[in-house]
Amino acid sequence: MFSTVLIPTDLSPASDSVAECAGSLVPLGMKSIVLLHALGLRHLEDMAPALEADARPKLDAQARSLRRTGLPVEVVVAPGVAPQEIDRVARERHASLVLLGSQGASLASELRVGSVTLETLHRSKVPVLVARVTCQPSDEGATTCRALASRILHPTDFSDAAERAFAYVRALVKGGARSVSLIHVQDRRRPHGHSQDKLADFDRIDRDRLGRLADELRTTADVSMDLAYGSPIQEILRCAAKMPDSLIVMGTQGRGFIPEVLLGSVSHAVARQANAPVLLIPAHRGA
Incomplete structure (x- = not known):
């Protein structure tokens, strides 16, 4: 790899x-x-x-x-x-x-x-x-770099960049990673004006997406899923704090990317603040 x-x-x-x-x-x-x-x-x-x-x-x-x-x-x-x-x-x-x-x-x-x-x-x-x-x-x-390939925390927003990062998660599992924790954070500061039924639809869609990812890994690794609510940065750090021996794998460009802004502000904040090692996968970019 x-x-x-x-x-x-x-x-x-x-x-x-x-x-x-x-x-x-x-x-x-x-x-x-x-x-x-x-x-x-x-x-x-x-x-x-x-x-x-x-x-x-x-x-x-x-x-x-x-x-x-x-x-x-x-x-x-x-x-x-x-x-x-x-x-x-x-x-x-x-x-x-x-x-x-x-x-x-x-x-x-x-x-x-x-x-x-x-x-x-x-x-x-x-x-x-x-x-x-x-x-x-x-x-x-x-x-904190021991046993990098054994336990993985993968935050995802289901963007193209996150899918690219998930390809590395698959490769790590194939290489021997024993457990994977998948997390998607719904930033409830954003969907203002949606009804409870609409929010429930968001939950169902996101759980189905997490389930699709989990199904790709379960034949060779233990997989858990977490659908969280709040600040993506804080929720990812919360999960990472509970998994001190994990390797965080995430993309550096998610949904809503603006080139003039610091690239992948969530992933950069996680890289700066997490106690665990963080593997950041770049999105495809032009030469």
Whole structure:
């Protein structure tokens, strides 16, 4: 599924922890790793050799750690700012997944993993796995990336983007995921003016849709369904809090998408706030 995985690093302790997630991707088909460090230069490219030399010891240490997976690791040092370089290297190396952290540290504001994550999600044409990083007082990082393929939480709004994400859920189940929780949240702030009968019709239609998805998975996994009401972000986070060992899989562009607005605001908010790792599947976009 994810044969070539691109792992951007800012060389912080948090990025050490993100790199440790790589081993959990081997069951998902990972066959090679590209470790990328962006120097963050917008100008003064002549500084690149000195900055690369300074970064090399830490970068080589991270590469050695990744090679413990038994897979080949290519190290790439790029001169530009992280989001642009991640997009370029992902295309050039035909990456099938980008692995990022939701918290990091760096001397340059462009390299803060939080901001890099948001812009990468906006740009990426391949799935992005956001690993939640919790930095300890000792500056050491910890992630929640264990057993990624065992338990899945899949929020859906039944959009084309959600259907694309569900294809990855099917593949994860085929690869060994044991349980899947499906959730659809009806935002009751929206259907003003509808009668109770009409709202009941919405419930029935959405339960039927969830049932269709569940039927595709039940031959090989335990499946539960949840039709929730309220804020999509809060309800998804509520479910995720009850499933701390889950992998959240969702699309980044749902119904009502406006290109000028932050892409997939619900999925981005979940990626920022959930304690579980979040696999975000982009919608098809033009080149």
